[in-house]
Each structure stands twice: as C-alpha cells, then as structure tokens.
Amino acid sequence: MTRPRLRRLQLTACLVLTLAAAGAAHADLRNCDNLSDNPGDYKVVLDDFSFASPAAQANTQLAALRETLQFNFTGQLDVLRASARQLDRNLQVPMRLVFCAGRQPSLDGSDFTAARAEQLSDERVVVEMWGKLDLSAAAGGAPSPSARIGYVIPPVQHYVDEADAPPVHVMAYPKTGAVGSIAELENLPELPAFALIGLGTKAAKANRYDLAVWAFTRAEAGIADAKLGGANPRLEALLAYVKRTACETRTTARKDPNYKGPLTLVPAQACAGVEL
C-alpha cells in the first residue's frame, strides 16, 4: 500500500471514530480548502471513500471491494479527463478534479443544504462524489460487503426544482440486476454523466448556449451507459431533464439577439415531451 493511501485510511478511521463519538455525523461537513483556487475553472470534487465503522475497516472483503471500486473509479476519472481535455481544446473551458481529503458527507446527501448547494455552484463545482463502505446483513444471513456511492450536482440542486431533476443520487455498489455484462455492474459511468449535467446547467445559466448543449448531449450518452447497469427511475428523471433543458437552451439561444452561433440555424422546436 502506498503511503498516501495508508495515510488516507488512517485519517478516515480517525474521522469515523471522531464522528461516531460526536453523534452528529453530518453536522460539520469538513470544508474543502482547494475549492476557492482557480475560480474560473469548473470542478469535479472527489471526497474520501470511508468505512462505516472500525469493524468494516478491518474486514478483508470490504478492503477488496474498495480496491475494485478504486480501479473502476480511476477508469471513470480517465473518461472525465478526456472530456476535460476536449472541452478545453475546443471551447477553452477548463475543468479540473479537486480531491478533498477527509471530507465525508453523510450518505443520504443531507449535508447538501440549499445554502451549501448555492455556495458549491458559485464555486463552479459541477458534481461532488463520496462513498461509504459497510457490512450489510441480509435477514438471517451473514454480513456482506457493500458500498454506497453518493453524487450531488450542485447547479441542478441550486437552479432546478427537485421534482424536475433529482440532484442527489446514492447508488449501491456493485450494482445488482440483469445486465449484458457482469463487469458492467462494477462500472461507474454516472460520474462523467453527472459532471456534464452540472456543467450544462451552469453553462445554460451563463448563456453559454453552445457549451451547454454540447454538455447535455454528452451527458445523454453517459446516462445511456449508466443505464446498462440497470434501470433507475431517478436516472430516467435526469435524462428527461437533460433532453428538455437542452431543447430550452436552444430556444433561448435563438431568441437571444447577442447570440450569433450555430443554434440560430436550427428551427424552433416545442420542448414539452421533447425526444430529439
């Protein structure tokens, strides 16, 4: 094990114990110092993956699950980096990964209050991700290793009604269900998809229409990939939001006298129940 990872594990264990003793696991979400750096950049925030208890931390199966998670997660970071490079090259829009050591939001995302969502959105955070590993006991059975991964899309939470687009998503890992490939259950395609939805939402609000539509289109592809891991009504709701908002962005662009870009070439379209 490398030294930084060992240190992170120790820190995680220390924090878990501290938080358990305090009895208020999400009263004080640790701030991420790096967020105010590079204020012009869009950011993907990655928090620590923590163990739910010292017993969980000592469990070898959970340690193995964490390794698998780490491997697949790194793959998704590569996808994100590739998108970020493309974005920067074509549209001169920088997007960076920010690692927040020691920051552990509560599993249900309740730390992300409206005020915090606004602050994160203002800091150009397009998605924040965290995870918790635990031993979950089925009725009458032995405890089995599992992980829960949480995502929040601050711009969606801040600007959009929750009934229109759920901003917080918590997923069990590995996924369960019938899929074409077992390996797909270990995949994490949600991360780049959610990042692009946050980026699209933020860009649409800033009247950066081309960037917003590009991001929504790419997010649509990411959600399609995420759906390979099994049906999920919250993902469907997000997909509907992406399609509708992309359509509305095109409409707004066409009406904006300051906009002279390619969307002026596209005919007007009704956005209710849109299926482009």
Added chain:
Amino acid sequence: MKRSFGSTLACLILCAVALPAAAGVQSPCADPIILPGPKVQVFIMPYQAQGQLSARGHELATILQRHVLFAALKYPSIAVEELTGEPGEPKGCEPERIMSRVGAKLQDGQAAIFLWGRLFEQGDAIRLQSTLAFTMHGSPDKLQWSLGDAANHASASVPGDPVLFAARQIPLDLLQAIQPAYREARRFHKAPDASSSFFDLPDSPEARFGYEVLETRDDWMHIRLIPGGDDGWVPAHALASADNLKGSFPELYFVDGLIGYHQLWGVGSRPAAANRGRMLELTRASFDRYIQQAAGRAESEARALAMILKGNATLRAAGPGEWSTQTLQQAQALYRDGQELAPTSTIASNFFLACSSALCARGACADGSDQLHEQYLRAIARDPTSTELVTNLDRFYGAAQSGRIRLSVPADQIAEQRARTSRVQREMH
C-alpha cells in the same frame, strides 16, 4: 503499490521484409525506436498495476501483450514494439511523453498505434482497462467527398483523442485455455509443415528478440529471428484458437483492425490492388469482432468509431480516385450503423452526413435530400461546437444552389440559409 509490471518484460520487435537485420533491439520508454521501413508501428506501453500481481497474473499480462505481437503477423510492413520502463523513472512511460517522442521521429506516411492501460488482480480474475491512440504522421485522418464539382466538397475527420475501453475481467483460468495456442505460436518449424522438427522461442519475460518476415507460403510465414539469424516457419493460424482471449479482451480485435486500416490508408505507398481486397476483408472482420464482443458494454463511442473506421477502410481500399456510387453506398451503410451505435456521437453523424451528401449530389439519395437536410440541422442542434458540421451544411447548401442536390425548399430560402450558415462559420473561426 503502484508499479509497472512491464518494466520486467521483454522487448519484441516484429519487422517487415525490407527491414535491416539490426532492427531487433531493446526499446525503453525513454527512447522508443522508430524503424524507417514499416508503415505501421504498434507501441505497447507497460500496463500500470494497481496492487500486487501474482505469478499467474504476470503470466497472463505478458501473454495479453504478446498476443498483439503475434496477431499482427498476418499484416506486412508492421513493427510491434513492447516498451519497457526504467526503475526509478515512473514518469518515463507516461503515454503523452511516449506519443510525443514517437511523433517527433515518425516519417510522413508512417502510422503509430499506442496501447496502454491499467490492470488489477483480485481473486481468480485480472481486470484490465485499456486505452488506445493512433496517428498517421503528416496526414490528418480526414476524408473528402465531392459534391458535384471540384470546388465543393464535404469532409469528415477522425479526431486524435484516445479511445477508452471499458474495464474487462479476465479469469486467470484462461491461461490454461490459451497456453496451447501460445505454445504453437512460439514454435519455429524447419519447414512449412506441422510435422517438421521445430525449436521454441524463449518464453521468459526477460527474453529479448525481434522478427523479420522473409516470405509467406499458404498459411505459413518464414521468419528470421533478430538477433541471431535463426529462421523457421510459423503457422499464421497459430493463435486462431486463442480467440477465447480476444473474446475477453476485445480491444485486441480493435488493434488488429487498426493495423489493417492504416495499411490500406498507406499514404505514398498503398498495397497492390490484389492485396487490398484481402486486407480490407481482414480489417473489417477484426472491427466486426470487436463490435460484437464489446456489445452491451459502456463504450458505445468506441464501437461507433470501429464502424466509422470500417467505412473509411472501404473507401480507402477502393482507391483515391472518384468512388463508385456502390462503394459510397457501402460506406454510408457503415456510417449509419455507427450512428445507431452512438446516436449522440458527432463524429458518426458527420461521416454519415458527408458521405450521404455526396450520394445526394449524384442523385443517389435513398432517403431524399430533404431528410438529409433535417438530419444536418438535428446534428447541429445536438452539437453546435462542431465546425465541420456547419461547414458541411454550408457546402450542402452550395450544392443545392448549383442544382446538384434537389431540395423542396425554395431557391431564395436556400440562399438565405446559406448566407446565415456562412456568417455562423465566420463567427466560429
């Protein structure tokens, strides 16, 4: 612990007929060797291991990489180089650095394919996640279609972005299944006959050697070892029974397809007409196998790209002149399949629209020009950042104005739309 398991691996260099015998030398990441002769050079970088690898894990990883080397034997003018890392220089094997070093040394018309990735062993399986990049020195991967006159054409490009594949799980048991095929591929016979006497290539990860293909006869290849000069015959089908491996690791089919793709492209020196048909067949079959094996995985854009490359290979195999309507229709069908595999892919849309525009300009527009016009607008509505799409729409209107493409839109409206498109084009630049 993160380390490059490839740092202990051998360097294998597979050379073409015309290569000097001195070609087979070790090639570290810090100084990759570029051979002057081969048209296509494949660089296999060390896969980065997450955690410890067992002996079986090492063995499987070695076989995976060497499989690319052996599988490439069916193509002429190919070099496959396995790069080795230096202890204490973890950044020496970074893909960007290697691509930059290789790019600076390639000559015009030489193509390079880079394969790298990460691996992780747990329980009875090894997990791999691969990334691929490719480039033809001095020539962007771009095709142009005439829209009726020399001055007006549509174009589409394959971007140079790396292709990321989904992670694969390969059971360590697979070693047993593919060992016989691997053993056969290492066997050098005295004559092109399975019953003739033979000697085995060294199998140790520390072994270093290269190949020169002297001649081919039926299904056999006459190969000389470098250095040393020993020669022998190897059956080209030797690894056919190792398809189990490619089934678990379908990007190997993608690499196969890419090698053929670049051979067909062959800026400056193309294969003879008789060989082009066979090479196209091999190329398309490899991409098809990749698409089939990767079905259901979260890599729709890579599958769509494979389909586009099949279309491009079809056109390039037909030659650089005016493509026949039938050839264009074959390519168009493949581009349409690419669009269906990745409906949001701008690249797939652009290849389909550009090729379809050329067919419409010939009066061979199966779905009608108006529908193609709508598809252009829909593609731009999905990706307003693509200058290629907007430029092609402008050319499409140009062909409509000259009467090459018939639209039901009145002439004055076409003129107005073209003027707007031209303005947008200028804004984008």
